[in-house]
Amino acid sequence: xxxxxxxxxxxxxxxxxxxxxxxxxxxxxxxxxxxxxxxxxxxxxxxxxxxxxxxxxxxxxxxxxxxxxxxxxxxxxxxxxxxxxxxxxxxxxxxxxxxxxxxxxxxxxxxxxxxxxxxxxxxxxxxxxxxxxxxxxxxxxxxxxxxxxxxxxxxxxxxxxxxxxxxxxxxxxxxxxxxxxxxxxxxxxxxxxxxxxxxxxxxxxxxxxxxxxxxxxxxxxxxxxxxxxxxxxxxxxxxxxxxxxxxxxxxxxxxxxxxxxxxxxxxxxxxxxxxxxxxxxxxxxxxxxxxxxxxxxxxxxxxxxxxxxxxxxxxxxxxxxxxxxxxxxxxxxxxxxxxxxxxxxxxxxxxxxxxxxxxxxxxxxxxxxxxxxxxxxxxxxxxxxxx
Ligand SMILES: [Zn+2]
Numbered sequence: 001x002x003x004x005x006x007x008x009x010x011x012x013x014x015x016x017x018x019x020x021x022x023x024x025x026x027x028x029x030x031x032x033x034x035x036x037x038x039x040x041x042x043x044x045x046x047x048x049x050x051x052x053x054x055x056x057x058x059x060x061x062x063x064x065x066x067x068x069x070x071x072x073x074x075x076x077x078x079x080x081x082x083x084x085x086x087x088x089x090x091x092x093x094x095x096x097x098x099x100x101x102x103x104x105x106x107x108x109x110x111x112x113x114x115x116x117x118x119x120x121x122x123x124x125x126x127x128x129x130x131x132x133x134x135x136x137x138x139x140x141x142x143x144x145x146x147x148x149x150x151x152x153x154x155x156x157x158x159x160x161x162x163x164x165x166x167x168x169x170x171x172x173x174x175x176x177x178x179x180x181x182x183x184x185x186x187x188x189x190x191x192x193x194x195x196x197x198x199x200x201x202x203x204x205x206x207x208x209x210x211x212x213x214x215x216x217x218x219x220x221x222x223x224x225x226x227x228x229x230x231x232x233x234x235x236x237x238x239x240x241x242x243x244x245x246x247x248x249x250x251x252x253x254x255x256x257x258x259x260x261x262x263x264x265x266x267x268x269x270x271x272x273x274x275x276x277x278x279x280x281x282x283x284x285x286x287x288x289x290x291x292x293x294x295x296x297x298x299x300x301x302x303x304x305x306x307x308x309x310x311x312x313x314x315x316x317x318x319x320x321x322x323x324x325x326x327x328x329x330x331x332x333x334x335x336x337x338x339x340x341x342x343x344x345x346x347x348x349x350x351x352x353x354x355x356x357x358x359x360x361x362x363x364x365x366x367x368x369x370x371x372x373x374x375x376x377x378x379x380x381x382x383x384x385x386x387x
Pocket of ligand 1: 056058
């Protein structure tokens with residue numbers, strides 16, 4: 001048993017309390033106002049929040065100007081080695097858990113195992129393996145193609161057999177695949193339902209890449225648990241109602257279009273054009289969804305063009321900019337992100353039972369959205385990993 005002494009920020013109540021967080025076997029067991037009678041006491045100086053979570057990353061993508069082209073040109077071992085280096089950077093930035101929503105040959109599943117076994121340092125990884133898409137659909141170059149409910153079911157089972165702990169399905173087109181319209185429907189509702197059901201059976205999250213309104217509604221009706229990007233058409237009342245009824249989470253990934261737009265002249269022109277057409281609406285819909293009570297989750301889509309690893313501090317800044325309150329910005333990267341990973345109670349909280357993953361920030365995140373960019377110390381599973 002040991003304890004960490006400091007000023008703790010609790011995301012549930014958005015409250016700041018000075019005290020002692022008692023840890024045993026890598027998990028939080030208690031919070032006390034007075035020093036515990038036994039065990040080592042480790043002082044933390046700054047504002048201590050639960051380990052931050054990025055709910056949408058692509059560890060095998062570089063975040064360069066054209067990551068898909070880069071992948072096709074490099075050997076698999078190079079991609080793996082570069083991803084291992086990225087994992088260290090996540091940890092240093094206070095991000096102690098990520099969800100990978102599609103990696104080259106499903107390699108994030110293998111990275112997750114290496115981290116779990118203690119072979120390499122890194123955030124805890126909830127990996128979807130390969131993304132599943134219709135033949136010729138968005139992301140087909142690095143995903144797996146399936147058509148019809150039966151094939152989607154089988155593809156999902158194959159990813160789970162390989163060790164995936166989340167599922168990624170393409171409900172609409174996207175920005176990064178040439179010749180594919182960003183908002184156009186991809187999988188239909190029955191195909192999405194087949195995948196969502198396989199994830200549900202295993203108690204793990206199902207994520208739908210969904211940008212057009214029809215695809216978003218299909219995904220919500222199908223029982224998908226997290227909507228990625230969301231929001232390129234104007235949403236109607238039915239969309240907000242479906243979010244409320246299903247309790248689905250929205251992961252807007254505002255950092256993704258921001259990166260592409262800044263890369264004008266360097267990023268492939270078709271990506272810039274597609275992004276310019278939707279960027280303002282994306283921000284507006286995120287704001288409206290938040291105001292209507294949809295839970296917003298912090299996810300960056302890191303690895304996409306000029307969206308480097310790690311980029312969570314920027315996403316949190318952008319979420320504050322579209323109108324999230326500072327307590328809700330903190331919840332987006334802790335409580336709500338843990339829910340998106342299917343790990344509520346284990347991650348994103350300082351409550352007893354959770355992993356003792358902690359980040360010490362220089363400034364109070366309830367007073368500044370920029371606080372996440374200044375990390376002093378990082379604790380993972382009760383061990384100081386950045387002093
Ligand atoms: Zn993505």
